[in-house]
Amino acid sequence: MRFTKRLLTTAVIASAVAAPAMAEGTLDKIKESGVIVLGHRDASIPFSYLADGQTPVGYSHDLQLKVVEAVKKQLKMPNLQVRYNLVTSQTRIPLVQNGTVDLECGSTTNNLERQKQVAFSVGIFEIGTRLLTSKTSGVKDFPDLKGKNVVTTAGTTSERLLKAMNAEKQMGMNIISAKDHGESFLMLESGRAVAFMMDDALLYGELAKAKNPAAWVVTGKPQSFEIYGCMLRKDDPAFKKVVDDAIKATYKSGEINKIYSKWFTSPVPPKGLNLNFPMSDELKELVAKPTDKSAEQM
Amino acid sequence: MIRFNNVHKWFKDLHVLKGVNLEVTQGEVVVVCGPSGSGKSTLIRTVNQLETINEGEIWVDGVNVTDPKTNLNALRAEVGFVFQHFNLYPHLSVLENITLSPIKVKGMDKVAAEKQAINLLEKVGLAHKKDAFPSQLSGGQQQRVAIARGLAMEPRVMLFDEPTSALDPEMIGEVLKVMKDLAESGMTMMVVTHEMGFAREVADRVVFVDHGEIIEQAHPESFFTNPQHDRAKQFLRQLLTPMN
Amino acid sequence: MNYNWDWNVFFKSTGIGSEIYLDWFISGLGWTIAVALVAWIVALIIGSILGVMRTLPNKAAASFAAGYVELFRNVPLLVQLFVWYFLVPDYLPEQTQIWFKQELAPTTSAYISVVVCLALFTAARVCEQVRTGIQALPKGQSAAALAVGFNQAQMYRHVLLPQAFRIIIPPLTSEFLNIFKNSSVASLIGLMELLAQTKQTAEFTANMFEAFTLATIIYFVLNMSLMGLMSWVERKVRVPGMMGGAK
Ligand SMILES: Nc1ncnc2c1ncn2[C@@H]1O[C@H](COP(=O)(O)OP(=O)(O)OP(=O)(O)O)[C@@H](O)[C@H]1O
Ligand SMILES: [Mg+2]
Secondary structure, three states: OHHHHHHHHHHHHHHHHHOOOOOOOHHHHHHHHOEEEEEEOOEEOOOEEEOOOOOEEOHHHHHHHHHHHHHHHHHOOOOOEEEEEEOOOOOHHHHHHOOOOOEEOOOOEOOHHHHOOOEEOOOOEEEEEEEEEEOOOOOOOHHHHOOOEEEEEOOOHHHHHHHHHHHHHOOOOEEEEEOOHHHHHHHHHOOOOOEEEEEHHHHHHHHHHOOOHHHEEEEOOOOOEEEEOOEEOOOOHHHHHHHHHHHHHHHHOOHHHHHHHHHHOOEEOOOOEEOOOOOOHHHHHHHHOOOOOOHHHO | OEEEEEEEEEEOOEEEEEEEEEEEOOOOEEEEEOOOOOOHHHHHHHHOOOOOOOEEEEEEOOEEOOOOOOOHHHHHHOEEEEOOOOOOOOOOOHHHHHHHHHHHOOOOOHHHHHHHHHHHHHHOOOHHHOOOOHHHOOHHHHHHHHHHHHHOOOOOEEEEEOOOOOOOHHHHHHHHHHHHHHHHOOOEEEEEOOOHHHHHHHOOEEEEEEOOEEEEEEOHHHHHHOOOOHHHHHHHHHHHOOOO | OOOOOOHHHHHOEOOOOOOEHHHHHHHHHHHHHHHHHHHHHHHHHHHHHHHHHHOOOOHHHHHHHHHHHHHHHHOOHHHHHHHHHHHHHHHOOHHHHHHHHHHOOHHHHHHHHHHHHHHHHHHHHHHHHHHHHHHOOOHHHHHHHHHOOOOHHHHHHHHHHHHHHHHOHHHHHHHHHHHHHHHHHHHHHOOOOHHHHHHHHHHHHOOHHHHHHHHHHHHHHHHHHHHHHHHHHHHHHOOOOOOOOOO
């Protein structure tokens, strides 16, 4: 243990020396280069994903484009170029930090750990963590999961909550941590788990993709709420203000409702699936009173 | 002891043994010689069926070895074979090289096998090398170990395929000496070799093979001094010419 | 880059019971070793049998082994894992299926699948090494073994394989290291081995560089120990004058 600590200390010193500070603000950088770099995901349906394999689309992406419009106006650069940069859950934070990506809008939860690394815009979405199960499973809420196999996606808040719940309430669940949401659903569909715990929006997304969507249902009292936000570099108040203002304006004008229904209650590309996920009270609240705080800070 | 009845062997289209008839009696020492590629190795390897034959029969000690029902492993355990390139097991010590088959094939107990191995090593003059590995021995020493390995199975017959031709000249003598002692102890031996000194001194009979046929068989003295066949004469001339 | 380094992160609570993040790494390492070692032992046994089969005069045995190698070497490992975990259980008898999918703890069924998958995949690679090793031996070795009356099994057991294995220790060492690397596929079916725990820690703490640095150090130390182990084995079985076998 002592050895590990000493090794780690050495690494800290090395990295502190190696890390140069970002001198200028994002707006200056965009102005100089004439380019804004947008971070996006490949499969966070319907938030940010590649429908045709090339350009991103989605709910978060539409809000991201609102910000681009505002930046153009602010910098008086109508011909500002947009460059896209695909990020994954592992790369999104470092790529924002090291200046590769200027703004990431996808399905990134705003939380305290991440606030140490990056800044978040006002919230763009709010999810509750719930359960997807078959209509015949008899599972209505979390207490029904006692002694059952439950799947969740590795590395998510749901996984942590589920494990904590299992330990605290001695529920005797077997918790399967699948690689991604698609695989979690496969575990559910193939009978290895009776329920799949995840962000409700994502559960609706998986349900829409199922062979027989009518066989499945999203249920259970949300165990936590999470607010998604766009990520930008820390300590850049000028850029953050442009981002926040653009999103708030979209909320205020009511345009958000159009964007919401486009992605959550209408067919979405590429397959024309409809998530049928009505806007939750929590999201309505967030739209009414935008905040850049994480759910745990509320 | 060994009898070849009209033995034929083909490698694909190549007719290597063309109707060989030969008999080696109990206690006899027969030397086989002939030009390179004439089929000597093939002939001697058919005795313990390291090479199969296509026609004819071979009998060893009253057993038809070419009968598919014959238990070849049992037969081979009774027939010692010494190779041109020794073929010792490089991963085993000298002692283990000798004791391996008595223990595994005959089920001999380890202590007895080692005692016997040391006896044999004494006979070939290598008891002090029992813990060495093959790579640590000279060629002549390796071949003497190989002979001891063959003898450890207490064979009824010993076969030698050019046992000295891979050796440096100064080591040939020590191997031939061991073979001579063996012959004098009454072992039945079939030896492919061009060592005429050995043939003269030890062999009861010399068999001359050419193009897969036995061309001449005779007592060594008469074969070397008065060969009958032209090809045998030519062969002997070449053998006697230095730098052949 | 304005990254916030925090090496104390490993000693922070995960929020689950009294666990700290370091515990995740330890348990991940445990699973990595448990998967790789068991799969390796099975792969060595099956691979050796197949390698021997490839060198047998029996045509049917040789072509069975050759077909096996083609199949298992050419289908991507991930595909094989999905076959073993999702597809094969669906063809089991009803009772066994329920047992495997529902009664068995999910980690256990994932563990079985990944060990089977890695073992069979690696067996194909071991097979080729063993075959090469046997074929590199001088022809005289098998002749010498047969001439003293060994049957085929004894010949392989006492003469050919001990030599072949000595020759192929270096390539086997690299297969041994590979199986540890490949064991990270386990995370795809929910078995939280080292890489999965690393990603998970990175995800939860947002301290991804610390997490991946620690993982790199652990993998490095693991690799060095495995190499040390194999060179110890090599020294143990070394025979004078038999480096690289054939002379
Ligand atoms: N396994 C084999 N496959 C095909 N041909 C072979 C094989 N072994 C030997 N031959 C051929 O059979 C013939 C006889 O070979 P053999 O080894 O018996 O000759 P030899 O008299 O022992 O020769 P040398 O004195 O050179 O050892 C040669 O033409 C040889 O090329
Ligand atoms: Mg020859």
